[in-house]
Amino acid sequence: MSGASPPSPPSRRAVVGRRVRKVDGFKLVTGRTAFTDDIALPGLLVGRILASPHAHARIRDIDTRRAKALPGVHAVLTWKDVPRVPHTTAGQAWPEPSPYDTYLLDSKVRFVGDRVAAVAAETRAVAEEALRLIEVDWEVLPPVLDMEHAMDPGTAVIHDEPDATGIRDAARNLAGDIHTHIGDVEAGFRESDLILEREYRTPRQQHAMLEPHIVICWLDADNRLVIRTSTQIPFHVRRQVAMILRIPVSRIRVIKPRIGGGFGGKQEMVLEDLCAALTLASGRPVKLEYSRHEEFFMARTRHPQILRLRMGVKRDGTIVAHHMRVLAATGAYGSHCTTVQGNTGSKVLPLYRAPHLRFDCDVVYLTTPQAGAFRGYGCPQGYFAQESLVDEIAHELGMDPIAFRLKNAIRQGDVDELSAQLGEGKKGLPRTIRSCGLPECLEKGAAAIGWKEQRNGGVRRPGRLLRGVGVATTMQGSGIAGVDFAGAFLKANEDGSFNLQVGATDLGTGSDTVLAQIAAETLGVSLDKILIYSSDTDFTPFDVGAYASSTTIISGGAVKKAAEKVRDDMCCFAAQLLDAPPEDLVCRDNRVFAPGGKSVSMAEVAVHALYKEKTQVMEGASHFNTDSPPPFCATFAEVEVDTETGRVRPVHLVTAVDLGVAINPMQAEGQAEGAVAQGLGYALAEELVLDGRGRPANANFCDYKIFTAKDMPKLTTILVETEEPLGPFGAKSIAEVGINGVAPAVANAAFDATGLRFRRLPIRPDAVLAALGGRR
Amino acid sequence: MMRAPDFRYYAARSVRDAAAALEDGGNAAMLLAGGTDLVPNMKRRTQTPALVIGLRGIGELRGVRAGGGGGGGGGGRRAGGLTLGACTTLAEVAAAPAVGRRYRALALAAGQVATPQLRNMGTLGGNLCLDTRCTYYDQSEEWRRAINWCMKAPGSNGGHACGTPDGASLCWVATSSPRCWAVSSTDTAPALIALGATVTLARVAGRRRLPLEKLYRDDGMAYLTREPGEILTAVHLPAAAGWRSTYWKLRRRGSFDFPVLGVAAAVRFATGGAVADARVVLGAVASRPLVVPEAATLAGSRLTDEAIEPVAEAAAALATPLDNTDFALAWRKKMVRHYVAGALRELRDTPS
Structure with a gap:
């Protein structure tokens, strides 16, 4: 041809x-x-889930007789009624690298909101009445809410079931761990002129997508199971539901209509298995959806992490060694647990070409809402820590933070060997940098923010309102090499x-x-x-x-x-x-x-x-592809810190991003701007708060604070186009990279304004005010 | 999506008609003006009236009219001032020229409630009667059942979830407390109290008028002194000659959020520039708006920083934020001082 x-x-x-x-x-x-909900089916039943009120409990007995007897109820399911098939809900290519520690329904609950039972009824009111009629005999177990003590001897064991597989050490609540290195960091530290070690903490963020999870299932004329669902992963869902319900893949058809947002929250089989089970039990079409309230804690969150970073540099600013230790919480189940945290190492550490790198990570179970995939996939945590530390080191050395980054950053022709060690659940592939526009991103971003003119220098000046600018450089991937x-x-x-x-x-x-x-x-x-x-x-x-x-x-x-x-x-x-x-x-x-x-x-x-x-x-x-070309991004923030209130107000955010060739520049800019909005929430406001019993305190849009249009600063988005040989028409990616640098750029800008470092997200005004000395 | 339970709706045609329906309905009846507070509460099942009496069709409850300011103490009748119908929307109040010119604190407060969409529906009377708010109360029914309820919303069939203490008689904010600590979250009440407003309450048997301050009680549950069968029909503002006022709202975001602190300040300057009269009222730091009595000490001063400081200090001491709203409570208490001082400085520094 x-x-x-x-x-x-x-x-x-x-x-x-x-x-x-x-x-x-x-x-x-x-x-x-x-959208998924935009169809009308005759005979459609409404499904509702009985959610656990306890963070950790065993169901001694569950009596559904009164619920089943209620007129209009067509199915009531508990763990007694469904197959017990250990699986992961993570929407990953088979074989999934996440532990098989989840069950369609179980006799144990592991967080407030965990599935106890499910009902399908003719109306929502009847379904909810039926839920109230289910009687549960609870054996309440101690909750495990603090990741720093999850592995302590004597702590309640969250996954004590014998049939789970792939858990690193269930007896210690350790879902997974990662230990990898290049070179010898200890030798690297001995060669270093300056070593800094700092700890950073990041919160539980929720996706807050516009359309909550929703599924409608029915049996078609050939008695095949049709699953119409709002998902990022229709083919994984088909495979997972087939396995969990023990029906052949050929008997399932998954339809994905237009999705109203996901941000990774729908890279997960969340409701499809249960909705399908209700359809099979009732023989009727069933709709199962989360309310906004439920979405906040019964779906997924970003993994909270505690990161301890140690970096050694030469006096001239050359990074010699970097050791990153991460403790992360996956919540009640381990979906995406080692892959998200693997990314915290593999897509963050190699940004700087140090000869000695080490990454150690433990991911623990807690009796808290389940973490999962979320835009950035481990990178926002890692970059908040790394870019804050790098900024601090540059300051200590008296170097311009941009010059420090340019001196150390990975560049075209480099081969990142750490990626080879941190593939998705197995040995990965080395990453060769075939296109890199990072220097241009830094140059154009600096010009747009007014880097030279606006820099305050990290000293506290008199006055109520202090301004400063900060920068962060980040990268991501474009697909999973050798897997996607x-x-x-x-x-x-x-x-x-x-x-x-x-x-x-x-x-x-x-x-x-x-x-x-x-x-x-x-x-x-x-x-x-x-x-x-x-x-x-x-x-x-x-x-x-x-x-x-x-x-x-x-x-x-x-x-x-x-x-x-x-x-x-x-x-x-x-x-x-x-x-x-x-x-x-x-x-x-x-x-x-x-x-x-x-x-x-x-x-x-x-x-x-x-x-x-x-x-x-x-x-x-x-x-x-056998490689995952990274997009590169330089994020600049200008902030204003109010010394009377401690509030940090973003004034201007600049995103200069090398995305390869932009197939559609307008949409690419939209992606970058959306990432900034979500990143600012992560930096300054968003956190799913749990009380002392593991209950969510702010599971609604009134109390969970995403940035609104009125809170957004001036935005500048600069597309720096490079030609990526592995991408169609030279394209790389844009979806995730833009979120990674927002929090560290804001934190670095706050430092530039005040001389104070903020190492815990979100940066709260009370913490800022306390650090400022809480004058008067 | 959460949905409201079934209820009967009665669209009242007049205040008299509404009052009669309210009296007939007894405890099962509630009033609905804009619905922006009641309807979400019904969805969460914290308020579950069997009968909802709609005030939306009653023309006499809407609009801003000159006069009627009077003075709660029986001064000259209809001597200047302004009367606002209780069902005037917050957007209308914020935009009314007569309000913006002379009662700036009210325009600022009404203009910062929630969002533009909610201000187009929500009314002044509704904001004054706004249900008190609390982390343990403004939650879905399932959530509240899981904590075994609280004294403000004890649940329809009492608590029975085992393993949790009986919450139906408790305040989770302060478990040893005999009272409820839900927070008064109205923006317009502090502003109106600072402006010396009075309100009219109507019932079948007649009307009464009382200073707005007296409408509130320091109790998260029984936070209004409004009696069964009474309807808040109008707000009256006295003549504003010589007064300047402002409202400062603390919240996390530039929109949506309820106040975690509201500071209304009003000062009347005598000829010559000295303060003749001053009022400071705090919102969202107790179960009712709090009048800061120390504001009276500003009289005779020129609103110097030295004069302001003790008032700000006293206001902060008066505020009793608890751990049931957004932000850390110690920080919120600290902010009282900055906001009071800031509001008073603004009145000093802004030419009338």
Whole structure:
């Protein structure tokens, strides 16, 4: 077949690199039916979960007779009624690297909000009345709420069940641990002129996505189980539900409509298993959804961590050794426990090319809400610590923080060997830096924030309002090297349009638009000719799902390959019409051109193929990478600290990000801005608070403080484009990297303003005021 | 999504009609104006009226009129001042030129309640009667059942979850306390008290008028002195000649949040620039708005920092924040001093 058109230079691209509107924007802003809940099914039952009121307890007995007898109740399930299959809810490629420590329903509860029983009834009111009629005989066990004491001898054992697998040391509540190194840090410290060791603490953050978890299940006419769900991982869900309910994969169809946000919270099978079980038990369609209140503590959170970092440097600012020790809490179950924490090491430490690196990490169980995947996936914690420490060291050395970072940062051509040791649950692959725009990010970001003019220097000046600026440099990945893969399928229609079917999941990221742009550009057609559909396990090819900043590079890679095949097919048929060799033809503007300028429309080619040649042009392709090219980011913050109240007000946030080539700059900027909003919440306000019994105290949008439009500072987003050889059209990723640097940039700016370091998130005004000396 | 329980709704046509319905309904009846406080509480089952009497259709309860200020102590009738219908929305109050010009503290307070959408629905009377708030109270029914309730919302069938102490007669904020410590969270009440407002309460048997300050009680449960069958119908402001006022609100975010501290300050300057009269009222640091008596010591001063400091100090001593709202309580108490001093300095430094 033809090699057809050579790669088009960026300036000639018609669709990629353009600020096109989202392909699904119109239906979203006009309120068309797009989401999981937007269907009406006859006979739909409402499912409700009886949540544990105790952080840690055993169910001695549970009596559901009164609930079952209530008119309108069609199913009541407890641990007695369902298969006991140890599994993880983490939406990860098989075999999942998370422990199998979770059960559909269990005779033990491990956090306030854990599943006790589930009911399906004709109305929500009846379902809730039924929950009240369930009688539970509790044996209340001691809660385990403090991660620093979770492994102490004599502490209650959270996972004492015999059938769990993959737990590092259940008797010590140790879910997983990681110990890895490069070189010899102790030798490195001996060579160092300055060593600093500091401790940092990060909170439990909640995803707070617009659409809570929701699932609707039914049995279709062939008695197959259909799961319509708001998920980032439809194919993992199919596999997990099949395993948990002991039914073949072939008997399950997962439909993923448009998702109303996820941020990693839906990289997890959260309600699908239980909703499916209720459908199987009742024979009726069932809807199961979390209320906003439930979403806060019955879904997932970011892992809280305590990080202790020790860094040794030469007098000239060269980093010699860095030892990071992390204690993290995974909550009641271990989904994503070692992979999130592995990232805290593998995507953070290698940013600086020290010869001696060491990473030690324990992840403990607590009787608290379950942690899981969350935008940044371990990096926001690690970067808050590392970028705060690096800033402090630069200050100690009298070096400009930007110069210090540039001196030590990883650069093009470098090979990061730590990644090879910290793959997802196994030995990974070394990471070669093929594109790096970090110096340009720092340069342009510094100019935008006014680095030279606005810097205060970390000294306390007189006056009530103090201003300062700070910086943080970060990176992330683009997919999981050697693990993430995706398929894409394209077919041609007689009007010159193409159906693009992908298993990728657009959760508000804009991936449907980006993937359609990649297909349109490759085929030489306008964006409106691409009809993208995502995703349905019956009709779209496999995709691991939307996570790890993978969709553009991995799913996009598959789309590009499939589109190239279809383009070649179209050229073969066009060659017959144009009387020219297929390899000389060029596709653009919805037409196929011969060298002399003669052309036919895509529609004519498609009609010819279909009705004359009796051939459906259709191609599929798969894609994966053995490397995960990091996007790089420099985040700058200007803050104002009120010395009378201790409040830290962000004034200006600059995000300069190397994302490879931006397939859609408008959407890329939106991703960066959204990451800043979520990062500011992490830095200054957001924390799921638990009381002394493990109960959430602020599980609602009134008391859990996400940043509002009124709280947002001035934002500047700068896209620094580099050409990444492994990405489609040179793209890397943008979804996660932008959140990593916000908290440390704010903390460093607060230092610049006051001379004080804040090492605990969120940075609270009472702590700031106390540090300022609480004058008067 | 949480949903309200079933209830009967009666759309009252007049104050008299509403009062009659309220009297008939007894304990099972509650009034609904904007609904922004009651409806969420119904969804959480902290307030579960069987009968909801809607005041929205009663025209006489809406609007801002000149006059009627009077003076609670029976001064000249209709001598200047301003009367605001209880069902005037907070957005209307904040935007009313007559309010903004002469009663700035009220415009600032009303304009900072919740969000624009809620201010378009929420009313002045509703904000004055706002239910007190508490970490242990403003929670879903399941959550409150799990802690075995509290004395402000003891649950419909009493507590029976085993393993937890009986909470239905407890205040979880201070477990040895015989009373409830839920927090008065109205923004407009401190402002109006500082401005010397009085209110009219109507019932079938007649009307009474009382200083707004007397509407409140320092009890998280029985926080209003409003009697069964009474409807708050109007707020009256005295003539404002010579007064300047302001309202400072402390909250975490620039929108949405209830106050964790409100400071209303009003000062009347005599000709010559000395203070003739001064009032400072605190919100959200007790179960009722707190008048700071020491503000009277400002009379005769020129609002110097030296004169302000003891008043700010006294206000901070008066405030009794507890651990049942956002932010650390010690910090909130510290903030009282800064906010009182800041509000008074603003009145000194802003030309009228």
